[in-house]
Amino acid sequence: MSPDFHIPYVLPTALLAIALVFKFPTLLRAWRDPDVRATMILLACATAVLVVITPVNIHRLNVWTGIPNIAAPWAYSFLTAFCATGLTMIMRWREPPSARRHRRMIAIYWIYAGIIAALWGTFLLADVPEPRIYDLDTYYATTLWMREHTLLYLLAHMVSSLIAAYMLWKWFPQVTHRWLKTGVVFLQLGYASGLVFDAAKLIAVGARWTGNNLDWLSTKAAPPFALLEAILVALGFIVPQAAPFLQKWGREQAEYLRLRPLWRTVRVVQPAAATVRIGFWAPLDLRLTQRQQRIHDALRFLAPYFDPDGYHDAYTAALAENSEQRARGIAGAIAIQAATDAYRRKAPHTTSDQPPQIGPSVTDHLEAIGRALYRSRALDRIRSQVTSTGSVTAHA
Incomplete structure (x- = not known):
């Protein structure tokens, strides 16, 4: 990617951070609620991904730690945690509480925790001395262990997106609640954006393996879809929870204001x-x-x-x-x-x-x-x- 090409990271990051801040009082009041905790983790991971992948922050991490490209395992770890939390959130929505659901959710967390450990392991084994802010995936596409590092996060993300999209597609006809249905639509669009991101990245990396250069797919075409996915998926999980609250708050605020002149009288x-x-x-x-x-x-x-x-x-x-x-x-x-x-x-x-x-x-x-x-x-x-x-x- 050209150094002059900048993606508007600030707006989606700010939106997710604001959602995180507004959700925090709910966490304090209902921290025992697993749905509330899961939503907070998902928002935190999505925000962290966008913060870490901002070019200026990638450069800062390289300088502060003295480790070239250290932002890669950080960003991909948060992305992987985001994927795991998204899958378990969908399962919480679709299925009533049960021992089977609990076991499946625990299995997902363990699988993705293993992927995060493998991401750090492959990064530490890889020889990546040249800092790459924009084209890390394609620049090191043929480098031992960094190649596996890149494939690991892309495949983990793609599999989670496919599973989530399938579960949502099967569940969508059964959803009757208006705001929940809206959330499912946001999620479907978000995971579709994630699959476009994965496809563009994999094609660009595969092209490097065959001696071709399609880096623009990785550096220019894919990142906007990653930003879009983070926003849409976060909205998908927030809207069904926040919209009824905001609707109730709006009614109460309007009534509160309408009663003011009578109260003063x-x-x-x-x-x-x-x-x-x-x-x-x-x-x-x-x-x-x-x-x-x-x-x-x-x-x-x-x-x-x-x-x-x-x-x-x-x-x-x-x-x-x-x-x-x-x-x-x-x-x-x-x-x-x-x-x-x-x-x-x-x-x-x-x-x-x-x-x-x-x-x-x-x-x-x-x-x-x-x-x-x-x-x-x-x-x-x-x-x-x-x-x-x-x-x-x-x-x-």
């Missing part, structure tokens, strides 16, 4: 007991639960100050020009604002010993009320209509 009501302060870094579901509870508690205290007739009049006026859901939100917002004003004045709407509860016509539409509170002009218009209608009725 009812903060005038003093709680019966001091509330526990939860910081910004607390889990979102906990903060959402506290906000919902705070609103429901405030509505309970506002019940004596709530005017059902005022709510009904506002709802009737709003329904004339809005959908039912939006009209419920507008009417609830107006009625709650009026109740908080009455609360400040200590002027309850009823003096009954058993104050009425604010009913489901309000409590079932809290998000709509929160959205309506963002639209002060619409509230003022409906409030004016209700006031003018009430004045006309009273005068009549």
Whole structure:
């Protein structure tokens, strides 16, 4: 490969590193979960491969260690561990826990651990004094032990890709979960990219054995497919786990924000007991639960100050020009604002010993009320209509 030819290593490496960082808190919370641990190992290996094979890092390893081409066994060891973890992850997805599955997974780890040991053994036996940053595989394609070193990692990678692709192909028709199906598609594309990488490398190495030169297949055509495989396979394993979480987080975040104006409106009501302060870094579901509870508690205290007739009049006026859901939100917002004003004045709407509860016509539409509170002009218009209608009725 020409020294001027650079593959964009930074972006995929950064994406994998970010995924690793975001997954780390999950590991701390659920480190006993084998699926979580396996995902972390897979992400770590994929990230490590991309870090090591970056040309500048290959040069640094050569200089720091004083051992030419030491990056090769490092990168290929991480790649081999990546292959083993990928195969066992697919087995975890496809098969329920069993002694047979456990034995097969242990066998895979031992086989690939043996391959890693053989990679280091063949490298130490090989005579590779000339540092090669871009064309190591083809430059030493006919060198004793380095030839075996190269074939070992390529064949191990190819076999794992073929087995993984076959298992996924057989399993795909049975997958019904949307995000899991998406993950399987990413994995199939990723392993297909890996097979293209292997084929290009093997053809280039084989060409050297026959006295020909097809190095461009190894140095220019193959590396982009290696990067693509790392990204797609990592996405394939991350998406089924991360997507449902992100979907739930998005719903909760939207609800949390929609309830904010309503929460601010009812903060005038003093709680019966001091509330526990939860910081910004607390889990979102906990903060959402506290906000919902705070609103429901405030509505309970506002019940004596709530005017059902005022709510009904506002709802009737709003329904004339809005959908039912939006009209419920507008009417609830107006009625709650009026109740908080009455609360400040200590002027309850009823003096009954058993104050009425604010009913489901309000409590079932809290998000709509929160959205309506963002639209002060619409509230003022409906409030004016209700006031003018009430004045006309009273005068009549």
